[in-house]
Amino acid sequence: MSEQIDSVPVSAEEAVRLSEQHYNATIVERIDHNDDLSRFRIRPDKGVPPFKPGQYVTLGLGNWEPRLEGTQVEVLPEKKWRRIAQRAYSISCPMIGTDGKVAPIDSVDYMEFYVTLVRRSDSPDKDPPSLTPRLFKIGAGDRLMIGKKITGHYTLGDSIGPDDTVLMLGTGTGEAPHNAMVATLLAGGHRGRIANVTTVRHKADLAYHKEHAILMEQYPQYRYVPYSTRDPENTDAAHPNYVGKRYLQELFTSGDLATAVEDPLSPTNSHVFLCGNPSMIGFVPPGGDPPANPGMLPLLREAGFSDDSDCSGPGCIRFEKYW
Incomplete structure (x- = not known):
């Protein structure tokens, strides 16, 4: 299977305009564990809203963004060139802060995501992966979209006793x-x-x-x-x-x-x-x-x-x- 390196045919000027229109967060740090596994620390422009550990939010990048070398070819119709590729991710956390002590979600000014690069779909009947081949092409200082609503019911709840x-x-x-x-x-x-x-x-x-x-x-x-x-x-x-x-x-x-x-x-x-x-x-x-x-x-x-x-x-x- 051939590789796709370039983005869809959207001009550089329009790509800038689309990014300014849709993107609302910045990657402040990317920690690569191996070629297919990274931690992304992302700071929303308006700050991190309150949320509960266990909840999730969507991340997105425009289809006009380039895809990582070695990932599956994605052929998009023109009507999708200017759309956002999105996927929901549970929010992780750094666990250890710069002081060497435990760092819960409300102790940092960013949200951390633990992401696996999906290079190809696992079935010929499925569309090529859309987000991670683009996400793994960018790093610290780059922009992306983060969903406005953090949601999910998979949380600790309030029934866990201190000795349970x-x-x-x-x-x-x-x-x-x-x-x-x-x-x-x-x-x-x-x-x-x-x-x-x-x-x-x-x-x-x-x-x-x-x-x-x-x-x-x-x-x-x-x-x-x-x-x-x-x-x-x-x-x-x-x-x-x-x-x-x-x-x-x-x-x-x-x-x-x-x-x-x-x-x-x-x-x-x-x-x-x-x-x-x-x-x-x-x-x-x-x-x-x-x-x-x-x-x-x-x-x-x-x-x-x-x-x-x-x-x-x-x-x-x-x-x-x-x-």
């Missing part, structure tokens, strides 16, 4: 809202166990690993537990440290997860948060057929947890909905 256990299960960049939640809980003096568990394809994709290590040193009640699924020790049975693929569902049912976080993870005192791959979450819409490999929701229900809308207090499951 909080279990957060995420995959990939689904860690982002959990980072914001963790920093808020720790800064607020939460005493109970906080377990932030994530799975990634490769351990090289753990962009916040250093920050989590610092927090674990400062807060003995905090555990960050990362797993991988595609490193050599996951896929090569001859590897001296072979453990197989580590999926959250199996770790939970085997009891390995409770051992790793040093907590029984009981519905009598634990709250559960799920964010990331829908297969991990395991939501089945009414009338839908359950998958052969269940996600976390049915497994947690079997263990005595509840995802009922009126659930409050320990034993409740909250999950981010991407559908």
